[in-house]
Amino acid sequence: MADYTLRVRRFDPEQTSGPYWQEFAVELEPHRSVLDAILTAKEELDGSLGIRCSCRAAICGSCGVRVNGRPALACNTHLRDATDAGPAADGSTATVTVEPMGNMPVLKDLIVDMDAVHWKKIHRVTPWLLNRRPVPEREYVVPHEDMVDVTQTMACIQCGACVSDCLSMEVDPEFVGPAAAAKAYRFVGDPRDAEQRQRLRDLAEDPHGIYDCTHCFMCIDACPKGVAPMSQIMRLRRISGSDHQIVDRNNGERHEEAFTTLVRDYGLLHEAELLPRSYGGNSWFGKFHPAAGLELVDSLPSIARAVARRKVKPTQALRGHRLARRDLDAVHAIFERVEGDARRHELNLYLSGVEEEAPAP
Amino acid sequence: MPAHDVLIIGAGLAGQRAALAAAQAGASVAIVSKVHPVRSHSVAAAGGINAALNPGDSWESHAFDTVKGSDYLGDQDAIEIMCRAAPDEILWLEHAGVTFHRDEAGRLGTRAFGGASAARTYYVADITGQAILHVLYEQLMKHHERVDRFEEWFTTELVQDDGGRCCGAIARDVRSGHLDAFRAKAVVLASGGAGQVFRPTTNALICTGDGMAQAYRIGAPLMDMEMIQYHPTTLAENGFLITEGARGEGAQLFNARGERFMERYAPNKLELASRDVVCRAEQTEIDEGRGFPDGTIALDITKVPRKRTLEALREIVNIGRDFAGVDITREPIHIKPGMHYIMGGVRAGTDGRTPVPGLYAVGEVACVSVHGGNRLGANSLLDTLIFGRRAGEHAAHHAVGLPMPRIEAARLRDAQAEIDALVARVPAPGSRRISHLKRELGETMNRYVAVYRDAAGLATAHEVVRRLKEEAPRAAIDDRGAVFNQDVLAAFELGYMLDVAEAIVLAAQERRESRGAQFRVDYPRRDDAGWLHHITVSRNGQEVPRTGTEPVAITRWQPQERTY
Amino acid sequence: MRVAYWPGCVSRGFTPELHGSMEAVAPLLGLELVPLDRAACCGAGVIAEHNQELADTLNARTFALAQQVDGAELMMNICSTCQGAQSECQERLDANSAYRARVNATLDDAEPGLRYEKGLTNKNLLWLLVEELGLDALRAKVRRPLTNLRVGPFYGCYIVRPRARLGIDAEHPRDRYLHQVIETLGGTVIDYAGTYKCCGFPIVTMNKTASLRQAGTHLGDATDAEADCLVVPCPLCHLNLDLQQPQAAKVVGRPLAMPVLHLPQLLGLALGLEPKQLGMSKHVVKPTAVIDWSAAVVAAPAPA
């Protein structure tokens, strides 16, 4: 048994006092969960402490909270880990800080309004199967791997932990967000769905869709079920741009194409070209496209500043650095061989796992 | 006051399936759940769902296994209906989007499960319940125009009209504390099980037998309540379940001496004998000193190839790691029998109808009875879906042409007054907390109404339950608010659990034989002459419950000795 | 210590002061840099987004080149984004021998004899400072403690998430190293909301407002916490936080003048180099204009 101070951010909507912190002293074994600590406080000290919970086993998705500033399920976070890990803890005290999840309005204590944010976004991705026709008499015959693959996103328990700390959503509340994007992949990756192209087009064209993800990995770390929403978003982009050639109005696909082409041509990134091409199209002429022109004017101050500060030489800005010939040849050979494959080859660690003899990461 | 053709209480698999079927049949539908639908306990079902869909398999074989598993207490007419309908239901689910496991040829693949003569369990890794529940919820979202969802609404009681017909329910919006009366031409109770009556249990905190008690209070009889299933592989400390799928994939049980003891108890089916058999074997090993010092048995999943474990038992890998600190791909995990499922429930026919007109019951809250004395693994999901669908359809058809019933405003006012009094309750000095009463109840039941039972223990349990019933109305309440007042809900739930516990104990006392999950040390034999019938418990308006009997429907399988 | 040095693209492109300052401080840290000037861009996650195998193969080539550097103990980078993108590729390459063989076949095809062997050590300068050099050794090298300098650590994303892939645990609290280094150099760590957030750069072409709002918010938070400057281990963060700072200020509607230092610049100052030598005049928000390095915050160099 060990003593813990459970520090809870509370909020009672029926009082005018606003949120406040309250501490509870609980005694529990270190391998017990943060939820056990919360429930101990609730059962023994204050029955009005609000928390959603049901399964206690990380499967119902009720108990998403922030523990020491990080999104998590209370029921699968050990007290031991909650006290010695993470940016907010210095390991010297056995204090566990619990707050409601972020990016969603708080209803009471640790309970947030999932409907207002999380479920609303789920609704945006047409979250049901649109059957491929004809519907077979028996089951759809589909590859084993595809079913295991979509099961990764099917494993999402809709807990909202990823939504809580999504950094794009923090600045753009309309962003479709990690959980809904993962849900979208669940259909895009499902060979039984008939509307993959339309789904992708919606996600790509939406200014707050898949190209609005800032690639911050928060959702990967937040997710208790290994759904890796960001990886699913990257796959959605890949399938959208490369398999369906969807050129979105958010410059997402163009940016990706431009980046890849520049690396192919120069071996290194050529920032001065990247910007105009992302807006205007993937060629040296891209910058003369009207959209690129507008954007260039818009970012001219930055570039002008860069030149003025002698960060960048005007000649270099135009030509860019590039690899030596023989290295460029090697890079080209790699591009040719890999991109020449009829089918993209992807190692999905979720399916393959890590080989036995591999050292722990 | 919302008014619908069909009101469905509970949004687990049974409730959601009923809602979809009723809507499909043209009814206006309301579905009410005290938690968001995807939090319903069906989400925890891991192992799979049974159906004789393979060409080599037959529904008769499935039905016979179920009858045998039930120790001949299951109603064979209902079992036939369920097993015949199973293949189509799997295909319906598959078409709706469930990501069932495929074989190498891309067709539906199966795994083996306990008590079954063929591998006929369809599954999605070890998140089958979650996958199905979430897909049904996808369908509910799709059909939002025809199904009104009341998420996080807690029903407190069922309402009858003057003629005794069930015409709706009173429910509280958990978010706001607002109380409302839901009127309906038919009410489908799908509120799940009552595992929390025991401690520990594999069941979630919300499984508090609300619906059983609510139906019981308006006169519906509860049936087979003595039949409490213990699951052979649960974690000692917190009761978490290690799915039977693990044994289906090849995991083995060992006692502390390293003996694969199932060879002695079920030489043919070994670890895959039916659950009551495996539980008794484990409990005997533990009681006779061959278990581990912490009163457990070892489950060795390392027998399953690691890659397969990671693909098909990932959730168990997580549970082992997160809740027992064990990497199950590398070392055995310690388990013991733990309370898991209640075969009994509100007595219901094969269309879900209960003896109370207008009231249907489906899923774990109901007793059809397809599970009889012992439920086979992966038959419960099937039960929820088949009878959920049938009840939804029947209720919808039945509702056509009926007038919308009325609920008097006074009725709602009374209910409101009751809650107001509860919220305002000043604890008497020395009154215990709800959590303490709940704990005493759970520990008592787990001690005396478990794998092995006897008259003295049952009498003790009965006494404790009665004492707690008296004490419950005085238990302390802290929360005086309206928004998410979980204290008030806990007070209601405690009341329901005590009613359910009483019925369980009464039925267990009544059945003086050993059958299925009920093993009476003082009556260790099955006695078909005296006890091949169901036991019911009903209250009929009185405070003192009465037990009764119902015949078992036998269509084609006469009782035989049961060996595995 | 001899390291295979991967400077990345941006440190030689839009933020040349990063590469420059790294070269300036390396000798002071006892680092011998062997530049991997034949290697290609890490892809910054964008190539992986386009084609995973392509990114994995390009980085496998970089890793293979690093493994050919004689006497190098490990590969070092100075860009969080490179660290994150390369770690991701390496995770896949190391996890599966069949996949590795496939990628190596492509490498061999492109450049006969080139081959990646599983298990490369690739560390960002920040990790190397703490884990290889050691904070005590670093402290001993400080000639001008950054006394009174209030520094906001800005880690960015790629170097702190996902924790498992990046090997962050109780034993290797890599998400505290920037804090530790600032303190070791004598500075004061500022606690502000942006420490582990995203600079917004990855979406600057897709959703410029959201991108700049991120940068602006963090800069504003740091200002409110009275930071003198931020320090970043990532040149892409630097672009959004410094180069774009005037635009970010417009988006968040408040004036901003927050100097943003590259990690080697902060090191260089404490090790006795002059702001100018470290390219600090090349910043948009010139640290030299905002902070009086000569007297206010930095002590005079201690006698050698």
Ligand SMILES: Cc1cc2nc3c(=O)[nH]c(=O)nc-3n(C[C@H](O)[C@H](O)[C@H](O)COP(=O)(O)OP(=O)(O)OC[C@H]3O[C@@H](n4cnc5c(N)ncnc54)[C@H](O)[C@@H]3O)c2cc1C
């Ligand atoms: C850990 C575990 C694993 C299992 N694995 C399997 C398996 O592999 N295969 C199998 O066949 N079976 C399995 N089972 C059994 C099976 O999961 C359940 O029996 C089945 O899911 C019950 O479904 P249900 O729809 O009847 O109830 P539930 O899913 O429990 O749903 C009950 C619903 O009623 C609502 N409710 C309850 N009370 C109220 C109230 N007062 N007001 C409003 N709403 C209320 C709840 O909110 C919920 O929506 C497992 C059970 C457990 C515990």
Ligand code: SF4
């Ligand atoms: S990676 Fe993208 S979706 Fe995930 S949290 Fe960051 S911004 Fe949100």
Ligand code: SF4
């Ligand atoms: S993706 Fe993961 S974190 Fe996000 S809601 Fe689903 S389970 Fe929760």
Ligand code: FES
């Ligand atoms: S209580 Fe169900 S996920 Fe935590």
